[in-house]
Amino acid sequence: xxxxxxxxxxxxxxxxxxxxxxxxxxxxxxxxxxxxxxxxxxxxxxxxxxxxxxxxxxxxxxxxxxxxxxxxxxxxxxxxxxxxxxxxxxxxxxxxxxxxxxxxxxxxxxxxxxxxxxxxxx
Numbered sequence: 001x002x003x004x005x006x007x008x009x010x011x012x013x014x015x016x017x018x019x020x021x022x023x024x025x026x027x028x029x030x031x032x033x034x035x036x037x038x039x040x041x042x043x044x045x046x047x048x049x050x051x052x053x054x055x056x057x058x059x060x061x062x063x064x065x066x067x068x069x070x071x072x073x074x075x076x077x078x079x080x081x082x083x084x085x086x087x088x089x090x091x092x093x094x095x096x097x098x099x100x101x102x103x104x105x106x107x108x109x110x111x112x113x114x115x116x117x118x119x120x121x122x
Contacts, residue, residue, distance in 0.1 A: 008034055008119055009119070011023040015112040016108070022036075029102060030101060031102075033098070035099055037061065039093055044087055051080065052100070052101050053099070054100065056072050057074065058096045065084060094120065
């Protein structure tokens, strides 16, 4: 099967943390992922080499990036430079985001994978 075109429901989700799954497409130099976060989830502070850009598709979360804090909802964007600490608190309805990382999130290859299944969106 070609990897040029894939439906999100055909991708095997990565379990990044309990309550966070990501359906990712990797290119040569970047990763694009649709990430589902469970309601009320608190993602611990972390940082990574990868630059991260994203936007909220559905739901809400409070994003802490460096010293800045912002409540975000559908259509809101964020930009996280390489190695900047960040964490999120997910709203009561959960949240789905689109994240783009450069370089590729090679560290995700060691994460548990689930069988292909539709996510919360579309």
